[in-house]
Amino acid sequence: MREDLFVIVEKIRSYGFDWTLTTNGTLIDLEKSRKVNELSPLAVSVSIDGLKDSHNSFRSGDNTFDNAIGGINRLIAAGYKKEKIVIKTILRPEIVKEIYPIYKMILSLGITSWHILTILDLGRAKSRDYYLNAEQIDLSNKIITELKGLCKMNITIDEGASILKEAGSECKRKCLSGSTSLSLLSNGDVIGCINSLRGKEHIQGNVLTKNIKEIWNKGFRENRSIKWRGCSVHKYSRSNRNPNK
Numbered sequence: 001m002r003e004d005l006f007v008i009v010e011k012i013r014s015y016g017f018d019w020t021l022t023t024n025g026t027l028i029d030l031e032k033s034r035k036v037n038e039l040s041p042l043a044v045s046v047s048i049d050g051l052k053d054s055h056n057s058f059r060s061g062d063n064t065f066d067n068a069i070g071g072i073n074r075l076i077a078a079g080y081k082k083e084k085i086v087i088k089t090i091l092r093p094e095i096v097k098e099i100y101p102i103y104k105m106i107l108s109l110g111i112t113s114w115h116i117l118t119i120l121d122l123g124r125a126k127s128r129d130y131y132l133n134a135e136q137i138d139l140s141n142k143i144i145t146e147l148k149g150l151c152k153m154n155i156t157i158d159e160g161a162s163i164l165k166e167a168g169s170e171c172k173r174k175c176l177s178g179s180t181s182l183s184l185l186s187n188g189d190v191i192g193c194i195n196s197l198r199g200k201e202h203i204q205g206n207v208l209t210k211n212i213k214e215i216w217n218k219g220f221r222e223n224r225s226i227k228w229r230g231c232s233v234h235k236y237s238r239s240n241r242n243p244n245k
Helices: 005-014 030-039 052-058 064-077 093-108 134-149 162-167 212-218
Strands: 021-023 044-047 085-090 113-117 154-157 189-191
Touching: 005 030, 030 064, 044 064, 052 064, 052 093, 064 085, 085 093, 093 113, 093 134, 134 154, 134 162, 154 162
Parallel strands: 021 044, 044 085, 085 113, 113 154
Antiparallel strands: none
16 A cells, blocks of 8 residues: 555545546554544455455465455454455455355444456456356356345446346446546556556556646547446456357
């Protein structure tokens, strides 16, 4: 977590922007939790990518799961509302069997919002080990659909996760990235969506060298065109190529 994160957030808020925080949760101590609560983000999304062993393996650290859960609990202890916390999970072959246990674990934390994504072709994710086969896609759709039917949790499917459309992917609506929202990366780069690709062609500017208001007003031309569909088809991502077809 950047040491100047809250300075940046205060500046962004001074321009009239609302903000959300996406984090792995591991560095959220009680002091940071209090500051987050004070600055009142619309939502805080925390990555939980499986049960303990699966999460630790994926996140390359023995204590990453416990630290993430600890970060969530500290946010709640600091007064941040549980209903504004969103768990984000990247669906991979090894956690298809964990979907229901993850669901129960999230409920046990008192959290009722879960956002499920498929992986992007970035870094280690270029390995085929992270992509679902046809059987896993069908099973995932079935389980998630059943869990949504229990009506105990707001389960959303990422717009780009077109292979999970049977479970209710919201990819039919127009993508709002760059038209009503933007994402600020830790190095200062500005992109449309935290879940999108981050190549040079997607970066609209950097707040270390350019005013964020100028970036917002002059950037995102493609995103604001009438033809913009966002990641509803994710042509660039192998994770959404259904082996059934």
